[in-house]
Amino acid sequence: xxxxxxxxxxxxxxxxxxxxxxxxxxxxxxxxxxxxxxxxxxxxxxxxxxxxxxxxxxxxxxxxxxxxxxxxxxxxxxxxxxxxxxxxxxxxxxxxxxxxxxxxxxxxxxxx
Amino acid sequence: xxxxxxxxxxxxxxxxxxxxxxxxxxxxxxxxxxxxxxxxxxxxxxxxxxxxxxxxxxxxxxxxxxxxxxxxxxxxxxxxxxxxxxxxxxxxxxxxxxxxxxxxxxxxxxxxxxx
Numbered sequence: 139x140x141x142x143x144x145x146x147x148x149x150x151x152x153x154x155x156x157x158x159x160x161x162x163x164x165x166x167x168x169x170x171x172x173x174x175x176x177x178x179x180x181x182x183x184x185x186x187x188x189x190x191x192x193x194x195x196x197x198x199x200x201x202x203x204x205x206x207x208x209x210x211x212x213x214x215x216x217x218x219x220x221x222x223x224x225x226x227x228x229x230x231x232x233x234x235x236x237x238x239x240x241x242x243x244x245x246x247x248x249x250x
Numbered sequence: 251x252x253x254x255x256x257x258x259x260x261x262x263x264x265x266x267x268x269x270x271x272x273x274x275x276x277x278x279x280x281x282x283x284x285x286x287x288x289x290x291x292x293x294x295x296x297x298x299x300x301x302x303x304x305x306x307x308x309x310x311x312x313x314x315x316x317x318x319x320x321x322x323x324x325x326x327x328x329x330x331x332x333x334x335x336x337x338x339x340x341x342x343x344x345x346x347x348x349x350x351x352x353x354x355x356x357x358x359x360x361x362x363x364x365x
Contacts, residue, residue, distance in 0.1 A: 144293075171352070178259070180340065180357035181294075228293055237301075238284055238344075239353060241293035 140165045144229050144242035150250050151216070151223065159214045159245045161229035169232040170212035171239065174198060174225045181228065187212055216247065224249050252277045254343050256356035263331055264364050271326040271359045273341035283324040284342040284353065285315055294340060300324065311335065336363045 142163045151157045163170065169188045173181040183196030187206040201220025206212055212231075216223045226246050230239035257272040275281065282301050286294040298309025305317040315326045324341060338360050342353040 142293075178357065181355045183352065186352060226291075230294075237282070238296060238299055239294075241286075241295070243293045244291070246291065 142229055142231055142240055142242035144227075144245050146245060147243065149245055149247045151247060153249060154218045156215055156217050157247065159216070159227055159229075159247070161212045161214065161242060162210055163212075163231045163240075163242075164210060165231055165233070165240060166209070167231035167233050167240070168209070169234070170206070171230045171232070172196075172202075172204065172212070172214045173228045173230065175228060175244075176225050184214065184227075223247055252281075252343055252354045254341050254354050254356035256339075256341055256359050258359050259357070260360045260362065262362045262364060265333055266330050268329050269327065269331050269335075269361065271339050271341075271361065273324045273326065273356060275322050275324065275341075275343045277322075277343060282344045283315075283317060284344070285309065285313070285324070285326050286340045286342065287311075288338045288340065288358075290337075297326070297339070331361070331363045333363050333365060335361060337361060 145160045171186040172184040182198050184202050185204040187193035190209050193204050193206050203215045228244050229242040232239050253276045255274045263269045284299045285297040287297050288294045297313050298307045300307045300317045308314045313328050338358045340358050341356040344353050
């Protein structure tokens, strides 16, 4: 079955460390997205990519970085510059502009 | 700029009662509209979408929504809820004529169904 796989489901990070969240899709979608979700704040866009080797900052890109070397993969790195990284992170993909997203099951990141 | 307002952050309701979750949007261009559901510690699942055509849209799990252009609303309804409908619901809008076409999400409504 086609879908989006996020790994790991739970991730613990020590302060000062960088961590990378994986997102892989086999839907042949061109566009991919990363969102951060905090209680009561809905979904906030971190980065998005509409084509391989190209990506744009979203509303809260500071302290995060991404790459898009393959159509299927869009990993997110949470750097030590992100001061409050504890959150639930969601990856999504879309077949085209404005046509709705397919979401992964999320990664919960906790700073310890 | 687009925005989405979900008027209720929490909606408690008894099992088998009807429910309406409200969503209003603002946009200067034509839009696509979506409702997603999220169960605890999971991703979002598409319930239904409005792209064009009939303003009454039927989705999964017995939910439906009506697009009202004059009131810029897209309220979600279900005539009889079940315990299993307890979840968080997100309304989203996309301006397909805009520069990005990205979805803008509301802040969510937590539906709590009580026995």
